[in-house]
Amino acid sequence: MINIQRTVFGGISSLFTTSLHVVAHNLNLYNEDIKLLPPSIKSKLLYILSKRGILSDANIEFCLHARLKEIDLSESDVTDEALATISKTCINLVKIDLNSAKESRKTISNDGIIKIARSCRWIQVFYLRRCLNIGDEAVVQIAVNCKSIKHLNLGGCSGVSDRSLQALAENCPNLESLNVSSTKVSDNGVFQICKGKCCNTLTEFHMALCHNITDEAIECIIEYCRKIRILIFHGCPKITENSRIALEELLARECSNVKQLTWTVY
Template identity: 40%
Template sequence: MFCGGVDPLLDLCVIYVARSFSRYDSQIEPLPPHIKDKLIKLLSAHGHISDSNISQVLHPGVMKLDLRECDISDVSLQLISRCSQLKEINVNARKGEERTSITSEGISALAQSCPNLSVISMKRCCNITDHGLLSVTRNCRLLRVVNLSGCSGISDGSLGALGQNCTFLQSVDFSSTKVTDDGVRALVSGSCAQTLKEVLMSRCVLLTDRAVEYVVLSCPHINIFVFHGCPLVTGWSREILERMAQSNKLKQVTWTIY
């Protein structure tokens, strides 16, 4: 007697198709969205989605894409821009690498067509500039989580745009960038200061104690604050952090004092 049920059988079929994707590429496009979602998850986890095949698995209702293991470029982002329901996307570079194939042009195309984005992660996408981030913040007003760690092309303008336009922002990571105290002040001068819960700004060599002070004094709901590896931060920040600790809101704080 067969006891497995339909779902396990379907999952096995999807796994088989994913393993032999090139053999079935001409038959993928007509598949229903729920099966495509399963394929996207399997293929992306193994880095098998690329510019040449992503259009076959996409559908208008896609809501989440994790492409950090995949070799994609602005070409893929142009195709993803057809998925207007998209809420989360991760195009981080692989660990220890930089991603140069994604630029502000691709990010802008994505942002202009996907206004429901709430989570975007672009870690070490070094060819994204303030121009691309400005497009994201103007078009995606529901952003809650933004990861710009290692995006060496951004500057204070990106933080200012986040502060001005993203009123629901809860978590921002701009570690290993060249932002300055002015950028941090611009970020927390916006309405997102009331919603921010996590700020990560490690290894920012231009930040000083002022940046720490801006965050602590402007963001009443902050509970994760990480700024280790910032060589211009001094012992003066210890006093600021002690004030913050008295509120008992901190869950995690990590820093280095030089």
């Protein structure tokens, strides 16, 4: 059993933190003991392990608990197996970060994401940047099951298309930020978002390097998404000078709160 005790000299915070780092460094020695720790300590240990990028399919189960609200796997090498474990334990999850911090991630598929979406229905933040094997099938399940979703990053998920945007438009009234850069989305998908349930909540839209986006999509966002503050669409080869003209109209609005714009005119 891991034994963390108060000393007569005080300094409990330092001793506690040091003990956690020792456990994290020698994780394989304490797996069974970690299971017995209270949720608050498990959460702190999980944070350390996630920052070190040493969470894996084999050890993640020891640190999970039903009260867990957030988990960051952006630095860790996990597969659908770990996601299945999370889906069985962490039904109160509100944030999961699977963004690939380094190289693109190929070990996560639609199957793992669907398990999370169907079990963890309170998720508000779902980050999947550069998860190459994620497509419409997974995003539709996120939209249908996680109706409280506010922030969704699908940048670099090359299998994502207009079908995903249609599902989000129909089911997610609280969506605030959406990243679909380097995907297959086109004007039709953007039109769905602009006329969907989230048009009044969307403040951030990333569409960089989307080869099927034209000026019509940009003009539609400007017309219908009146709260937009960040609009990213550089590297879209079908964009012309007409988008710049439309952006001038956006910036001229008295109620405009635009903070960031990036685009490329071809």
